[in-house]
Amino acid sequence: MSASADQIQECFSIFDKDNDGKVSVEEIGACLRSLGKSPTMADIEALKTEIGAKDFDINTLKSIYKNPKIKTPQEQQKEMLDAFKALDKEGHGTIQGAELRQLLTTLGDYLSTAEVDELFKEITVDSATGAVSYANLVNTIVSGYPLGGF
Numbered sequence: 309m310s311a312s313a314d315q316i317q318e319c320f321s322i323f324d325k326d327n328d329g330k331v332s333v334e335e336i337g338a339c340l341r342s343l344g345k346s347p348t349m350a351d352i353e354a355l356k357t358e359i360g361a362k363d364f365d366i367n368t369l370k371s372i373y374k375n376p377k378i379k380t381p382q383e384q385q386k387e388m389l390d391a392f393k394a395l396d397k398e399g400h401g402t403i404q405g406a407e408l409r410q411l412l413t414t415l416g417d418y419l420s421t422a423e424v425d426e427l428f429k430e431i432t433v434d435s436a437t438g439a440v441s442y443a444n445l446v447n448t449i450v451s452g453y454p455l456g457g458f
Contacts, residue, residue: 311343316373319343320366330363339369345378349417381450388449392442402439 311319319342323331331339336359337352347355355372364372372378392403403411405428412419412427419427430448433440 311373313370316343316370317366320369329365331365331369333359333362333364336364336369336372340373340378343373344380345373346381346384347378351378385446385450388446389443392446396442400439401441401443402434402437403442403445405433405438405440408440408445 319339320331321327322342323335323339333356336355337347337349340347355378359368395403395407409424409428412424413421427448431440431445
């Protein structure tokens with residue numbers, strides 16, 4: 309679901325704390341996440357370079373929001389499932405909890421141990437095997453895992 313023009317304006321207004329029509333470029337990631345997008349750290353750094361200034365305005369935010377490279381979690385669902393399938397040599401549809409923790413804390417836009425602990429509170433780990441269904445994991449992330457302090 310896309311954010312409406314009114315939602316984008318409201319988001320911008322919240323981040324425009326001094327009402328000068330500008331928001332610090334350091335807030336671009338938080339703005340986009342507030343609007344349901346899921347930019348990577350590499351995306352955010354590229355956007356900061358593209359903006360090329362210390363601040364951005366509402367029109368810049370609207371333009372960036374429409375950029376198809378900045379995806380929502382739902383748009384990333386297939387990519388996430390494909391990545392887990394590539395790791396699933398036996399084709400069981402699972403990943404070991406310990407392996408998942410290792411991946412989440414060391415690769416890509418890695419998470420802190422506390423963030424991974426929060427995620428693990430939301431997913432089911434098989435008590436007998438230690439396995440996690442990656443389809444359920446991805447569904448949890450895509451369907452609104454409460455991001456808390458991320």
